[in-house]
Amino acid sequence: MPTYHLSETELSSWVNAIMATQPVIGPVAKKSRFVFDRLEDSADLRLDYDTTILPPKKAFFPPKQDLLHFDASGVRGAIKPESKVLFGVHPYDIKAIHMLDVLFAEGHPDHAYLANREATTIIGSSVQNHYQHAFFGTASPSVPVQGHDAFLTKIPDGYTLDILSEKGRKLIEGQNFKPASAEQTAASEKVNEDAKANCPEKLTYTSEEIKAKLKASWDSPLWEEASQDCFSCGSCNTTCSTCYCFDVQDTWNIDQKSGKRYRRWDACMTTEFAEVSVQGGTENFRETKAARYRHRMMRKAAYLNDKLGGPACVGCGRCSGACTADIANPVNFIDKLMKS
């Protein structure tokens, strides 16, 4: 598929052109951080963002989402997919979205997820600034960056734009972009390779070595030790690119005659996550914070590898930054584990 070259001006007029036809969700500043939000003005787009508080999956898998509405006349589905463009997604988050696509489609496919995902066009973006905990250069290296529709790379004299799918091609209809030169294409390849190499944090073991060590360490005293300061707050799950668990609740509306069923991102690090009803009460099958800490690491680096073609951690570093106790960082933990 073709690669184009865009100047800064061409980029903003293109973004304006898309915004005229459908909502565009992109990175914008929020105090000292960034968040994906619906653009009101193309000038708010911050492609120089390091990372966002929540991952971009929220554009089609919102933190809180109504699934059904009901009243005396019956039940109606609440999923109303709306065409939208998710603009400026970093390569590690593109990988994570593809992992979610796989996980939500298998077994009993999650139609609420799939319908909203299908309605979304994803335009990736090169990493211009690294989040202080990023290690995407060494995380899940066997999993390709895939499933997106176009990719924009910042090079010294503007941007290159790779069109990768029919959805992506549709977005540039009517635009008069020039094809990128061989030098420009080479420059963009270098930018994306350098971004991986320049991550501030690095895993120094292969995915296979880590998985084998994890599986052999079920009874390690390290779990207890590493989770000593854990709050069971779930911030390492709720900010994670690849987490996909949710809780479902039914509630009445204030009129007490109608109501809804909604879902909310859940977090396996909280105590109630593994609590289930049993005869005569409840039972928690991961009672201790050490067991929950172990579970999360296993989920990220061992359990899902076969299904996804690599570990379910893309190295965004969000968990490391979100953990107020400073214990969620996978790089630090894996280092300690491998040396144990």
Place this chain on the structure above:
Amino acid sequence: MGKAKCAWFDFTSCEGCQIEMTNFGEPFLELLEHVQPVEFREAMSEKAEEIDVAFIEGSFSREADRARLEDIRKRAKIVVAYGACATSGGINALKNHQDREDYKEFVYGKDKDMPHLDTQEAKPISAAIKVDYEIRGCPISRDDFVNVVSQLLHGTEKVYIPSYPVCVECKLRETVCQYDQGGHCLGQIARAGCGAPCPADGIPCEACRGLIDHPNLEASVKVLKEKGKLPARWAESKARMFTANLLPDAKAD
């Protein structure tokens, strides 16, 4: 679903939760359609013999109030304690950790020995009578109140309240963490349900809804000191503001 006979009572409190209820606004009136007020803070001359739901605000802080509470319990099918004062002792319970003569002198000055000003330690309503449901918070939040009342009106046996901490709700609304701005916060150990409005408004969570079931207090003190840069004494007593009766060093009766 018939109308539920409801009554409101208040004990030691600032009455802020009642005010908060009147602030709930227009949609709240829809809820009132399902409710028949039969007694309101003695403002209604009638005294109801039978009450479906009794809402009690304020803490139990005078032995003399026990008889009144027992009388409410006798008449009410369901007792709901609402607000931090009623569910944990709230701000009032701060005095439980101070010298009795000191705080009496500080608050009442020369009148401190008047018999009607004598109080005991501030306790939740459940220290005097059996409480069926609790609505936490200082003040209570609308959604929480509506959620509990809806479930009572529909006869749900077990009312679900989150046992996860405020951080979950804070992250889900994508608030910039207090700790990313050089601040401090108790959100990691505070019980959720409020929707994390305080960090979203730029102020720390003070755990006004009490703590989660297994709060990691040691880690909280450590993080408040090391990251939140609070002086040791402040870090150590921080979690007490709304939860004096719930902490391990709480005074017994």
